[in-house]
Amino acid sequence: MLTALGFASVYIARQSVVNWGSLGYALFFFALYIAAHVVARFAVPNADPYLLPMAALLTAVGVTEIYRLGPSDAFKQGWWIVIGVVLFAGALLRLRRDYRVLEQYKYLFGIGAIVLLYLPRLPVIGSSVNGARLWVHAGPLRFQPGELAKIFLIVFLAGYLREKREVLAQARLKDLGPLLVIWGGCMLVLVATNDLGSGLLYFGIFLAMLYVATARLSFVLAGIGLFAAGGFVAYEKIAHVHERVTIWLQPWTTHRVYCPQTGGLALRQDCQSYQLVKSLYSIGNGGFGGAGLGKGTFTTADGHALIPYVNTDFIYSALAQELGLVGAAALLLMFMLFVARGMKVALRADDGFSKLLAAGLTFGFALQTFIIVGGVLRLIPLTGITLPFVSYGGSSVVANFLVLAGLLLVSNRANAQT
C-alpha cells in the first residue's frame, strides 16, 4: 500500500516538472488523498487496501492531463474532486455499520434512477450539450444526473435481484415485471436523450447482474439477441444511430459525401468523423514512447484546438499521445487491476446483495471504460461517455468516488467477517 501511495504522490508531483506553479496542486491533491485515506482507515478498517490508491492514481493521471490541457479546467476539476471525496467520506461514515440498509430502499433507488434520468428533460433546469440532453443546471453548476442514476440503478438491481433470484431463474413473466418496467423506463429515457453510450452501459450492467443473480446464460443470450435486433432497427430508423455506425465503419472517404453539419459536400474525415479521426491521429502520433507529458500536440500554432472534447470524451487520446503505448498500456492495466480487485470484493462478500452490488459496480466501471476507450480506438462505434476517474467532469468524478465507497463498504464487511 505504501508503494502505491508513494507512486501516486510522485505521479501527482510530475506535473510540477511541467510547471513549477502547479506544485500547489500536487500538495493539495496529496493532502486530499491522505484525508480520504484516514477516513477510510477509520470507517472501513478491513476494506481492500488497493482500491483507494488505484482510484487516487487514476484521478491523479486524469487531473494532471486536464491541467496540461487547460489549467482552468483542472481548477474546477479539483473542486469536484473535493466534493467527490467529501461525499465518499460521508458515505463511508454514514454506512460503515451496515450499508445493507440500502436494500430496503431499492424501489426508491429504482424510481430515483428514472427521475434522475428524466431531470434533463425538464424545462428551465435541463439543458442539452452536443445534441444530447444530459445536463441539469443549478446556479453556476452543471451536473449530469445520469452518472448518479447508474449507481442508483445498480443498487436497485442488486436489491431486487437478490430478493427475486430464485423465482426469476424459473423465468415466470410476472416476476420479471418490475425489473423490466424500471429498466425499460431507463432505456426509454436514454433513447429520448440520445445518449447511446449510457444506454449500452446500462444494458450491459443489467445483463451482467441478471446473469450473476440467476446463472441463466439464456437470459444473457436473449438479451444480446434483443440488443442486436434493437440495434439493427435503430440503425435503420434512427438517423443519429445510423450516422454513428457509418462513421465507425468508414471514417475516411476518398470522395466527398453529404455532410449534415454544413449541408454541403465534404470528405467524411472533415465532417462527421472529424472527432474520431483526430483522436486516432492523436493516438498514432504518440507511438511507442509517446511525445512526453506536456509535449503532445493539441493545438495549432495559433492556439486552435485540434481535438474536440479532448479533456472529456477524448482524454484517452490525449494520454495516449503524450504517454505513448507504454503509458497507455500501464493506464489500462491499472483499470484492469481495479476491476480485478473489485471482482474479488464481490467474490469474498457473503450475502447476495453485497455480491450483486460489488459485481454490478465493478462491471459497470469496466464496461464504461471499454465503451469510451473502445470508441476512441474505433473498436466499437464512438459514443460520448466519460473515462472513470480520469475524464474531466464533475458528475463523473463524484459518481466514481461513490462507486469506490460502495466497493470499500462491501469489502470491509466481507473481510471483517472472515
Next chain:
Amino acid sequence: MNRQISRISVVALLLLASLIVGTTYWQSWAAGGLAARQDNAIQRVAEFKIKRGLIYASDGHTVLAANKKVVKAGQTFYFRRYPTGGLASQVVGYSTQGRSRAGVERQENGYLTASNANLGTIIDKLTDQLRGATVTGNNLVLTIHANAQKLAESALAGACGAAVVLNPQTGAVDVMASSPGFNPNKIESASGYASILHSPSACPGSSSALLNRATQGLYAPGSTFKTVTAAAALDAGIFTPESRFFDPGYCIEYGQKVYNSGNPDQNGPEQYGNVNLLEGYQHSINAVFCNVGKRIGARRILDKAKDFGFYSTPPLELPANERAPSGLYNFKKHSLIDDASQVDPGRLAFGQERMLVTPLQMALVAAGVADGGKVMTPHLLKEVRSPGGSLVARTHPSVWKRAMKPKTAAELNQMMQAVVTGGTGMQAQIPGIKVAGKTGTAETGLSHVYTAWFIFFAPAENPQVAGAVVLEHQLNGFGGSVAAPIAKELMQAILPNPSKQ
C-alpha cells in the same frame, strides 16, 4: 453466484485487454499510415516543433530553406524561411501549416524531420527526445548549381517555360528552372498565396507559378522528337546517317501532301532535293522524317521513346504528382495512348501527333545520346547530412534506361553536333567547346506563336552537361533563335571556361 462473478470478471478483463490490443494497433502498425494522411493536422503541427533540416544547393553553403523559431502560447515552433526568396522554388517546394508541403520539402520530409528509418537518425532523435531537446532534422544538399540556376531563372524571366540541365554521366540535375517562379515565403499567408496564384504571366491558360514546368509541363516536342525517331531508325539498322532521301518540299501522308513550309524549325531552302539523313536532321526537314516514320512505323518509334523513359514517370526526388510521364496523350481522357494503330507514323516522326513531353524527359533524351545510349537516373539529392555534419546518405549514380546501342548514340552525337556547327542550332555555338543540340519549334494553334525548344549536350566528346530549354508562346520565336542562346549561357555557366585552360 461466485461462478457467475468469475465469468463476468473474465469478460470484463477481456474487454479491457482488447483496449490494449487496440492501442497497440494504432500506435505501432497503423501509426505510419495515420501519419501519412493529408488531413492529419496533429502530425503536421507536431512536425513544426521539429527543427527541420536545412536545404542547401550543391555548393553546400547556399541555403535554399532555413528555419525561423517562433514561440507561441508556450510552444516552440520552427517555421520555414526561404532565404533566396524563390531560387528553384518549384524544386525546393514549401512546408507550410496552411498549404501543407510541395517539392523536395514534401518528398524528403522523412529526412528533414528525422523520421526516416535510418539507424543513426533514430538514435539521434531518441536521444533528443530523452534529453527533452528539440528534435533536429537532417540537412539536404541538392545537386542544384546555384549560379546556373539563377542564370536560368533570369534568362526565362518574363516568359513561361522551363530549363533542365543535368550531368549525363551521373544524372545529377544542375538546373531545374520553371518560369514563372514564386516566392515560397509568401505561400503561408492567404493574400500572399492569392498573389502567387493570380500573378499576371506571359502564358495564357496555365499561368500557375506553382506548377513545376520542368517535370509537369506537357509540351509538343516539335522537331526535338526527331532525335527519338532517328534513334529508332538507326538502332533498327534500317537507316544510317548517310541514307539518301529526296526532299520535294513535302511528304505524302494518306494521299495528301504535308509541306515542309508548315515547319517553322526548318532552315535553308524549302525543298532540299537530294539529302542524307544527317542533313535532314541538321536542317530539321520534316519530309525526310515523315518518310523515315512511314518506313519504320509508329510502333518502333513509340518503343524507342519508351527506351528513353517515355510512358513512365521519371524517378526524381519530387512527389509523384509533381512528375508527369511523356507520351501520346488522349486530351479528352487525360490518359496516355499506347496503340500504334491509332497513330500517324509520319507526323509522329517529326514530333506532331498527340505527343506531349516534359522538359525533363527531353533533357533525358539528350543525356541518353550524350552518355553513349545510357539514360542515368536523374536525381536532385546529392547527399544527406546529420545536424552534426556527418554523412547520412548519398545518391550513387545508376542507369535508369538503356535507350540505344552505343554505335547509334555515337552517330546521333555527330548528327547533333552538325545541327550546331551548320544547321538550325548555330546560336548555341561556344568557342572552344563542341556543342551538340537539336532545335524544336512546335506550332501552338495560334499563327506565328510557337513553343521553342532546344535540347543539347557538351562537350560532345566527353559530355558534362545535357539539357533542354523550352519557351512557351513565342511570337516568331524559334528553337534556334530563342531557346538555343539560353542553352548556350547555361552550358557556359557550368562548364569550365576553355580559354582559361
